Amino acid sequence: MTGQGRVSTVLFGMILLMGMASPAGTTASPPSGEVVVLAAASLTDAFTDMAMGLRDAHPRLRIVYNFAGSQTLRTQLEQGAAADVFASANAEQMQRALESGLIQGSPRAFVRNTLLIIVPRANPGQVTSFEDLAKEGLKLTLAGPQVPAGRYSREVLQAAQADYGTDFAARVQRNLVSEETSVKQILVKVLFGEADVGIVYASDVSENILREVSPIPIPDAYNRLASYPIAATQAARNPTGAAAFIRFVLSPTGQAILKAHGFIPVTE
Template identity: 35%
Template sequence: MTTRPTHRRTLQPAVGGTALLLALSACSSSDDSASASSSAGASSAGDVKGTVTVFAAASLKESFTELGEEFEAAHPGTKVTFNFGGSDALAASITSGAPADVFAAASPKTMQIVTDAKSAAGEPATFVRNQLEIAVVPGNPEDVATLKDLTKSGLKVALCAKEVPCGAAAQKALDGAGLRLTPVSYEQDVKSALTKVQLKEVDASVVYKTDVQAAAGKVEGVEFPESAGAVNDYPIVLLKDAPNAGAAEAFIALVRSGQGRKVLTEAGFLNP
């Protein structure tokens, strides 16, 4: 009978001590998580300053512009400037010494131009993918329904130049289908190819699904099964001579974050 109360007295401090340790451990874990979360947000707001210069594929214009605005809001005093264009031309500018912090390309092949020149600070990471679609004039007056329809006599078609990722993907799709197509013009980036349709200078163009979506009714999109065999991966990398490496890393972190992926997928991009 006397041991039972003694046992209670010794057990209660032990349980209380364990609870205290668990509480302290949980608190520490919470602090660590908060710290990790802050780091994942790419440094503290005080560490992220100045201008970030991003060279990005033309097809990223709408989604990256939105992410740039979010970045500036999250880091007061920062500014994100963009140079959108054909990935091959952007890569050539970077390797020629153009000052930039970040490069986001529309294909691994164009990214390799930069990595081969040792202009990248690390290993590029694929952050999204993109698939082709045929853009036609609203109402589709020429009744384009398949990739083969683009070869019809008298149909005016614009394509991206073959050295541009969207052009290389279009050529891959055409080759896979055993089709030959001579366009009325080759454009230096996907937005230029899309504009040809918007201005009704051509009847159709092969662009990305994201570009058709961004055009918001100014063109119509026609899906074609061959596009599944010509999907482009989009890599992003911090550049070796980045003038503002810290802020550049923060921007890349945003692009690759859950919020960044949300913006990109809502624009029509595919997860990597």
């Protein structure tokens, strides 16, 4: 128990004191209070549902989210943002946070994401397969190479060269009209029909979006599985709550919620 806990104990009475005095951790008081979660932008919808599911299990726990790009979140953490949990969209940012000593314990992969090709419903570029990405004159949008989604996309194109020829990646990238700063921007461009085709995370294509765009799968042989790590932070003010949140995300219920949002559960 932390010093902070002891102070609260002294100040706020018997019930907590009894809980503390209890020798077995499992019978400790139920997690309560506020948990601040820094989560990758692609988790926005899934984690919002997650908080609703969590309310049934831990009614006294209040989850506060801050969604942004993983790199931005890591920077915020470094600058001393008060947070209890960090859920990153890629291992790199988590690794850097770990090296900076911002993470408590070791991070755990909680979900995986795949890439997906999307085209506008009208399909102006007549794209019907992965191979069509190299069609001449196509307007293709990818995330920039500095963005994880953009890096994965380029790795996919590289991997596909084994089957489609050594210039495949180069031919595809000749079609590039914009290197977007986030996957959301790719969605906007395809939704508006400005881009003929884009590569996004499967989790980004919600049912609403599917009314406007058509998905085209990327063959499993080339597709990259982005693994999302989660961890409690070193500076967590509510470690009990943080632990409870992470436990819930990894639980069958939490994994089911993530799956419903297009993610691949770690258990599969």
